[in-house]
Amino acid sequence: MLRFAAIGLDHRHIYDLTAGLLAAGAECAGHDPETSDPRVLAGFRKRFPHVPAVTREMLLDDPSIGFIVLAAIPRDRAALAIEAMRRGKDVMVDKPGVTTAEQLAAIESAVRETGRIWSIALGRLTSPAVQVALEVAQSGELGRLVSLTSLAPHRLNRALRPDWFFDRDAYGGIINDIGVHSIDQFLAFANASDATIAASTIGCFGTEPQGFEDFAEIALRSPTMTGTMRLDWFTPDGLPDWGDGRLFLVGTEGTLELRKNLDIEGRAGGDHMFVANKKRTRHQDCSGMPVTYYRDFLDDVRDRTGRMLDGGRVFSVCRLALRCQAEAVRFTP
Amino acid sequence: MLRFAAIGLDHRHIYDLTAGLLAAGAECAGHDPETSDPRVLAGFRKRFPHVPAVTREMLLDDPSIGFIVLAAIPRDRAALAIEAMRRGKDVMVDKPGVTTAEQLAAIESAVRETGRIWSIALGRLTSPAVQVALEVAQSGELGRLVSLTSLAPHRLNRALRPDWFFDRDAYGGIINDIGVHSIDQFLAFANASDATIAASTIGCFGTEPQGFEDFAEIALRSPTMTGTMRLDWFTPDGLPDWGDGRLFLVGTEGTLELRKNLDIEGRAGGDHMFVANKKRTRHQDCSGMPVTYYRDFLDDVRDRTGRMLDGGRVFSVCRLALRCQAEAVRFTP
Numbered sequence: 001m002l003r004f005a006a007i008g009l010d011h012r013h014i015y016d017l018t019a020g021l022l023a024a025g026a027e028c029a030g031h032d033p034e035t036s037d038p039r040v041l042a043g044f045r046k047r048f049p050h051v052p053a054v055t056r057e058m059l060l061d062d063p064s065i066g067f068i069v070l071a072a073i074p075r076d077r078a079a080l081a082i083e084a085m086r087r088g089k090d091v092m093v094d095k096p097g098v099t100t101a102e103q104l105a106a107i108e109s110a111v112r113e114t115g116r117i118w119s120i121a122l123g124r125l126t127s128p129a130v131q132v133a134l135e136v137a138q139s140g141e142l143g144r145l146v147s148l149t150s151l152a153p154h155r156l157n158r159a160l161r162p163d164w165f166f167d168r169d170a171y172g173g174i175i176n177d178i179g180v181h182s183i184d185q186f187l188a189f190a191n192a193s194d195a196t197i198a199a200s201t202i203g204c205f206g207t208e209p210q211g212f213e214d215f216a217e218i219a220l221r222s223p224t225m226t227g228t229m230r231l232d233w234f235t236p237d238g239l240p241d242w243g244d245g246r247l248f249l250v251g252t253e254g255t256l257e258l259r260k261n262l263d264i265e266g267r268a269g270g271d272h273m274f275v276a277n278k279k280r281t282r283h284q285d286c287s288g289m290p291v292t293y294y295r296d297f298l299d300d301v302r303d304r305t306g307r308m309l310d311g312g313r314v315f316s317v318c319r320l321a322l323r324c325q326a327e328a329v330r331f332t333p
Numbered sequence: 334m335l336r337f338a339a340i341g342l343d344h345r346h347i348y349d350l351t352a353g354l355l356a357a358g359a360e361c362a363g364h365d366p367e368t369s370d371p372r373v374l375a376g377f378r379k380r381f382p383h384v385p386a387v388t389r390e391m392l393l394d395d396p397s398i399g400f401i402v403l404a405a406i407p408r409d410r411a412a413l414a415i416e417a418m419r420r421g422k423d424v425m426v427d428k429p430g431v432t433t434a435e436q437l438a439a440i441e442s443a444v445r446e447t448g449r450i451w452s453i454a455l456g457r458l459t460s461p462a463v464q465v466a467l468e469v470a471q472s473g474e475l476g477r478l479v480s481l482t483s484l485a486p487h488r489l490n491r492a493l494r495p496d497w498f499f500d501r502d503a504y505g506g507i508i509n510d511i512g513v514h515s516i517d518q519f520l521a522f523a524n525a526s527d528a529t530i531a532a533s534t535i536g537c538f539g540t541e542p543q544g545f546e547d548f549a550e551i552a553l554r555s556p557t558m559t560g561t562m563r564l565d566w567f568t569p570d571g572l573p574d575w576g577d578g579r580l581f582l583v584g585t586e587g588t589l590e591l592r593k594n595l596d597i598e599g600r601a602g603g604d605h606m607f608v609a610n611k612k613r614t615r616h617q618d619c620s621g622m623p624v625t626y627y628r629d630f631l632d633d634v635r636d637r638t639g640r641m642l643d644g645g646r647v648f649s650v651c652r653l654a655l656r657c658q659a660e661a662v663r664f665t666p
Contacts, residue, residue, distance in 0.1 A: 146565065146567060151482065199531055201531060203480075217480070219552065221664060226536065226548070232583055236588055236610055237586075237611045238611055238613040239588070250563075250565055251567070252539065252567060253569060254569045257597070264609065274598055276572040277569055278570045278571055283597075329531070333557040
């Protein structure tokens with residue numbers, strides 16, 4: 001059985017990552033009790049009462065621990081990941097994996113030098129609906145893909161957020177933080193390792209504190225298709241989910257829509273797919289489809305066959321997110 | 334009773350315009366039998382058997398006719414409209430009203446000199462759902478508007494299309510032709526008379542003949558909000574409507590979605606609105622809501638109070654569409 005440690009309990013995403021790994025058959029050998037937000041630590045202990053608190057140093061020294069899962073403050077993730085890799089551990093990290101280009105370069109070096117796995121748990125990998133949509137696109141049912149449009153609203157949840165959530169240096173900016181999912185998704189559907197930036201905009205529409213990046217829109221181009229991605233922190237309080245995330249694909253012979261989180265005023269649950277092809281329309285509830293990311297990660301930790309290396313795409317995704325962030329035009333009404 | 338003539342029976346849109354005016358209480362005094370597409374003329378005669386064929390010259394000379402409705406080949410519409418205005422008629426024209434900046438300038442001069450009405454039957458004006466969405470936005474339920482996203486797929490319907498449909502000079506390009514609706518809609522929600530172009534892209538994804546503009550995407554900025562509009566000719570054959578048109582609004586306190594044409598694999602009919610506000614979500618079937626455009630036009634023809642002049646917004650809309658068309662970056666996979 002593969003043993004791992006949970007380190008950097010600063011973001012609640014650590015709960016899903018840990019739960020996914022446990023469900024896939026790994027054992028959590030311990031959690032690092034250092035945190036910037038005691039509420040996150042308390043939530044972890046409530047969810048995983050059998051996982052002992054162990055100091056970070058002891059966890060990183062323990063040769064029985066094969067990898068760590070990491071949800072520290074984003075700006076600290078790269079240094080922690082590099083430290084873990086240099087001490088022989090693979091790494092699964094919450095997004096964003098890095099907040100600067102320098103951190104990304106250091107991660108790439110560390111991966112090259114140590115041969116360790118560095119995997120970001122991106123939304124594409126953990127979404128049943130996106131996995132099914134990728135299969136539909138690859139099947140040819142939609143013809144050649146022309147365009148992707150992604151809408152990714154998020155709930156601000158101000159009461160739950162620690163100070164670092166509002167500090168751009170800490171999270172790396174809205175595109176680096178939540179746009180990285182959308183950029184990864186576009187490159188996957190475009191089957192491309194990179195894209196050109198047709199436009200990138202970051203908006204500040206008045207969410208406190210002043211200068212908080214509450215909106216962004218990115219237009220990317222692969223050699224074969226276009227993609228436009230909207231990100232924002234404006235999920236209304238009355239929506240019964242953290243965001244009404246959508247994906248729209250246009251192909252030369254079919255179209256596809258995902259309602260990832262919910263079907264507003266419609267069907268129960270999330271992961272709804274709607275396809276129109278040459279013959280008909282169809283709806284599929286994808287919520288029961290398997291998410292193989294955690295199992296694939298564990299297989300890769302065990303047999304080192306490179307599923308998680310993905311031809312280096314994860315580095316391209318981070319690099320592109322950092323570029324979109326850096327090159328964005330600012331919009332303030 | 335207001336009498337009008339149907340002139341330029343080249344596009345099937347003449348049917349809806351004529352039907353809307355008849356339903357609003359006008360009388361169709363005659364139709365001009367000149368056409369580039371005998372199928373369109375035959376369809377008109379089948380739908381409106383009581384409307385006599387009269388030569389264009391006689392219709393324009395008839396002092397009992399107050400206005401004309403016009404769906405000629407787009408590049409010919411401006412000259413016909415100007416001719417009609419100079420002969421004392423108001424004009425309701427199918428979109429696009431013009432295909433070049435020179436035509437637009439000539440129309441503006443003719444309107445100024447003759448005092449006639451020149452109104453384009455834009456989608457915003459004839460869509461119950463858009464009219465309701467404008468009311469919701471103006472009510473403040475969504476807070477301050479942040480962003481608009483519009484998806485406007487259209488069915489190519491190759492078998493029905495005359496040659497001029499595939500000739501860019503004849504229709505003025507995809508943004509001028511079908512993007513004018515989306516641009517008008519953005520300016521209405523932004524309550525702005527103009528916008529800056531953040532990005533404009535026109536794609537040729539292989540629809541024959543070579544060079545046919547089958548895709549476009551426009552990103553606009555008003556002083557207060559952003560807007561992104563996608564247009565394409567890729568409605569799949571299996572969709573039971575000419576296009577799954579959508580509108581998404583993000584506000585600081587609420588969001589809104591329109592499914593204009595249909596609710597794919599869902600409810601019957603079109604004009605569906607979904608709102609999430611601070612308290613709850615709600616669905617509204619807007620299909621029964623009144624469309625006042627035709628009645629407003631007739632009132633304006635009668636009492637000259639300027640409803641259709643709209644502060645000159647129609648000229649701004651056409652000018653912006655022509656600029657987006659001219660400045661677009663070309664994308665060919």
